[in-house]
Amino acid sequence: MFSTWKRTGVKIALALAVGFIFWWGCSGKKEMAGSSDAASKVYVAPGSYDEFYAFLSGGFSGQVAAYGLPSGRLLRVIPVFAVNPENGYGYTDETKNMLNSTHGFIPWDDSHHPELSKTNDVPDGRWLFINSNNTPRIARIDLSTFRTAEILEIPNSGGNHASPFATENTEYIVAATRFSVPIPDRDVPINSFKENFKGSLSFVKVNPQSGDMSIAFQILAPGFNYDLSHAGKGPSSGWFFFSTYNTEQAHTLLEINASQKDKDFILAVNWKKAEEYVKQGKAKDWGGEYYHNVFNESTQMAESNLNKGVKMLIPADCPDMMYLIPCPKSPHGADVDPSGEYIVGGGKLATVIPVFAFAKIQKAIEDKAFDGEVEGIPVLKYDAVIAGEVQEAGLGALHTEFDGKGYAYTSHFVSSEVTKWKLGTWEVVDRIPAYYSIGHLMIPGGDSHKPWGKYLLAMNKITKDRYLPTGPELNQSAQLIDISGDKMKLLLDFPTVGEPHYAQGIAAELVTKNQRKIYDINENKHPYVTKSEKDARVEKKGKEVHIYMTASRSHFTPDNIEGVKVGDEVYFHVTNLEQDWDIPHGFAIKGGNTAELLIMPGETLTYRWTPKKAGIYPFYCTDFCSALHQEMQGYVRVSETNTNVPLSFGTGK
Ligand SMILES: [Cu+2]
Numbered sequence: 001m002f003s004t005w006k007r008t009g010v011k012i013a014l015a016l017a018v019g020f021i022f023w024w025g026c027s028g029k030k031e032m033a034g035s036s037d038a039a040s041k042v043y044v045a046p047g048s049y050d051e052f053y054a055f056l057s058g059g060f061s062g063q064v065a066a067y068g069l070p071s072g073r074l075l076r077v078i079p080v081f082a083v084n085p086e087n088g089y090g091y092t093d094e095t096k097n098m099l100n101s102t103h104g105f106i107p108w109d110d111s112h113h114p115e116l117s118k119t120n121d122v123p124d125g126r127w128l129f130i131n132s133n134n135t136p137r138i139a140r141i142d143l144s145t146f147r148t149a150e151i152l153e154i155p156n157s158g159g160n161h162a163s164p165f166a167t168e169n170t171e172y173i174v175a176a177t178r179f180s181v182p183i184p185d186r187d188v189p190i191n192s193f194k195e196n197f198k199g200s201l202s203f204v205k206v207n208p209q210s211g212d213m214s215i216a217f218q219i220l221a222p223g224f225n226y227d228l229s230h231a232g233k234g235p236s237s238g239w240f241f242f243s244t245y246n247t248e249q250a251h252t253l254l255e256i257n258a259s260q261k262d263k264d265f266i267l268a269v270n271w272k273k274a275e276e277y278v279k280q281g282k283a284k285d286w287g288g289e290y291y292h293n294v295f296n297e298s299t300q301m302a303e304s305n306l307n308k309g310v311k312m313l314i315p316a317d318c319p320d321m322m323y324l325i326p327c328p329k330s331p332h333g334a335d336v337d338p339s340g341e342y343i344v345g346g347g348k349l350a351t352v353i354p355v356f357a358f359a360k361i362q363k364a365i366e367d368k369a370f371d372g373e374v375e376g377i378p379v380l381k382y383d384a385v386i387a388g389e390v391q392e393a394g395l396g397a398l399h400t401e402f403d404g405k406g407y408a409y410t411s412h413f414v415s416s417e418v419t420k421w422k423l424g425t426w427e428v429v430d431r432i433p434a435y436y437s438i439g440h441l442m443i444p445g446g447d448s449h450k451p452w453g454k455y456l457l458a459m460n461k462i463t464k465d466r467y468l469p470t471g472p473e474l475n476q477s478a479q480l481i482d483i484s485g486d487k488m489k490l491l492l493d494f495p496t497v498g499e500p501h502y503a504q505g506i507a508a509e510l511v512t513k514n515q516r517k518i519y520d521i522n523e524n525k526h527p528y529v530t531k532s533e534k535d536a537r538v539e540k541k542g543k544e545v546h547i548y549m550t551a552s553r554s555h556f557t558p559d560n561i562e563g564v565k566v567g568d569e570v571y572f573h574v575t576n577l578e579q580d581w582d583i584p585h586g587f588a589i590k591g592g593n594t595a596e597l598l599i600m601p602g603e604t605l606t607y608r609w610t611p612k613k614a615g616i617y618p619f620y621c622t623d624f625c626s627a628l629h630q631e632m633q634g635y636v637r638v639s640e641t642n643t644n645v646p647l648s649f650g651t652g653k
Contacts, residue, residue, distance in 0.1 A: 059499025072494035081109035087598035097302035121449035125510030136160030155288030176226035234340030238272035283311035316376035357387035388426035401446030403453030444505025519602030528573035559634030563647030586622030
């Protein structure tokens, strides 16, 4: 039973949280407002570029939003795990396979943690990975096109939260299950949790040239909840650290039941050792079906493949592969400092921020300084591995990043603030309020070996009273904080797309140098490409009508089409013949009930349409492309099935 004093404790924490928010709502909001110093620091003159890209997850929007820093300009919304009416992603014949899964076509998911690819533990600007939290998957976005290149489903997982985090050279990205579930999944009583429910840690191999992902192996882990992760670096190279909560193994009312123990764990995994065990054949052949959906740049088609089976390592068969580090209390972050020596736990309900020393972890393993075990995994003695505790940091520590100058910055959800503290002395040296209820924070490169320690972005859940009101729903917000000096300074607020759950930042030039501006029409191997206007045509086979259409400023070819019958399955395969940067064309037809198309220069996209009534159907370009954009239109004549209107097409000449 939950004791009365614990209930009281939770109530006090909640009351404090409400109090903090109320206090800042009343007194804090004028701070920095109108400061010309702050304004000049975020001013990026018209025509000039921002210094950094920031990639913010959209949370429940399933997307990623790219912003420029320090201006906070929204540059692009990248659809990943959600259909996107703006450009037809997930609707078009070319892209809908991207959203296939063993649960069928999924039009939505919850995108949480963007992770940049890294070389020598520094973001390299090639790819951005992101997890879907609900139906476990990982996507890879190609940063030369800002498009989702690939989505890999994660089998044997119940909610993909501790994901996707990369090793120093992006050898692997990991995906740990948030919810423990029966693995393999089966029909068992929920109250058999302790016997039947397990966690899983997936190691996804990344091809160093193409970026293609594949599941290398999984580890069957104790039935806890796995929250976040980071790879080791430098001295801790070859290790991964996962935060866990609900080590109580509760399956109901987790709010209370998973907050009983004073300490949960950080799970340390020696992935080099795991790799060896797989090579030695210690992994079991395990079931699990999963989709792998890849966008083929050459054919411009998403291809979807169902894969079966994984290699599974069982910890009891694999000595010296995993250790549990006691960590107070329901930790969120498991964050490794730039040197790779310190691992910081973010205990949501803890009063201190614990910092573990990798050298001490190694010594404790050597000395067998154990405090029991869980399912064959030794538990290290807290006192043997702790380097220091940050006292009076704040309430509800969540997540820590680093500036590369010896300081760490931790977000605190309950007390709604960021604290800056010194590595080694563990002293808090500065604090700044966040408006309001900060979740993650991000310093460009702040989880890497070489942070660009100039700005910090706070990602806040509550925006109440910060912007002009927009009814019951307010956009969540990001706040840019200057961390270049001794004292943190709030520079800018800006609203975000969906929930800015987490973000990654990178120096702009590492991304701009790789930018693709057009698709070369000569390399377009789309099966329905039309490479010139003279090849434009309409082909009819039974009820299937394929329209090979081109678009260029400012007309479609063909633009008059007759002989289409009610109930025909009509495919407009529209090729944009432009070979100029930033000249897309759009396509939509009256009554069309999928999305519009937005076709990049040199690209082909397909619009599927089944007319239900006879009549004349106008179509037009939806993307303002030229002075005569409004003239960029055409007509399809649809006749009853029993008529004999012949098939004809042309430009009306
Ligand atoms: Cu146009």
